[in-house]
Amino acid sequence: MKQEFYSNGKLLLSGEYAILDGAQGWAIPTKYGQYLRIVSQETEILSWISIDEKGAVWFEGTYSLASLDLLSHSDTTIATALQTVLKAAQRLNPSFLTEAGGLSVETGLSFPRDWGLGSSSTLINNIALWSEVDPYLLLKATFGGSGYDIACAQHPTPILFQLENGIPRVQALPAEIPFKEALYFVYLNQKQNSREAIAAYRQLTFNAGLIEQITQITQEMVAATRIDQFELLMQRHEHTLSHAMGIETVQSKLFSDYSGTVKSLGAWGGDFVLVTGTVDSQMYFKEKGYDVIIPFYQMIL
Helix, strand or coil, X not given: CXXXXXXXXXXEEECCCHHXXXXXXXXXXXXXXXXXXXXXXXXXXXXXXXXXXXXXXXXXXXXXXXXXXXXXXXXXXXHHHHHHHHHHHHHHCCCCCCCCCCEEEEEEECCCHHXXXXXXXXHHHHHHHHHCCCHHHHHHHCCCCCCHHHHHHHCCCCEEEEEECCEEEEEECCCCCCCHHHEEEEECCCCCCHHHHHHXXXXXXXXXXXXXXXXXXXXXXXXXXXXXXXXXXXXHHHXXXXXXXXXXXXXXXXXXXXXXXXXXXXXXXXXXXXXXXXXXXXXXXXXXXXXXXXXXXXXXX
């Protein structure tokens, strides 16, 4: 037996944090993602190996196929997290992993793990495909979150994502953006822990109108036809969340003298930011030590 699955990475362009409470968010699947390959083997063991974007092994582990007990590993935290996901998938589908004599599993990322493009969400979606369970239920039983990243893993185009009474609602959007040549993603040289960021967000109390405000901005961002309109909406989004959370915007904190507009993405404080500008304006970020700059059209699937 041989099986292979693939899931897209993700970036959340609008709706960060508030998407957890029902705000509409705009998200894109990325050209970067993760594959999962399964091959039968003779032993009664599930052997697992994870490969990074350079082809190097970054995790190895073995589990008893009968019990999913951990037999060996190269990293306790990762091994335990993987065990949790596999056991959750088996609870959702009790026939999962019950017929195989032994399995060799390999996962491979096409992006650096610290980029925050969804090493966890792509894994969850791939394991859900493999085990034939609902990926949103598997996410809820393991890492948690809104589920927009699961939607991106499955969709070939940008999406509008919204939780309605806890149920994911996904609307496909056209891939074309009129001013995409003026948009770039800049990596901030540090990975943000999304689960920690969500936990911090949950400690805050917001005005009831925040969800409606973010949803309105998201809809206007998607409908924008000019870059100047879009920049104003980026700024409104940043200032709205900045005021609500009591956190300084990334532009005022790191790029106050930049001539274009900078917007945080996902969990504030790390991963990528979305910026407006030209090819020449990339030098601004490089001079500040931010060397990973990816044009919008090269990032989006």
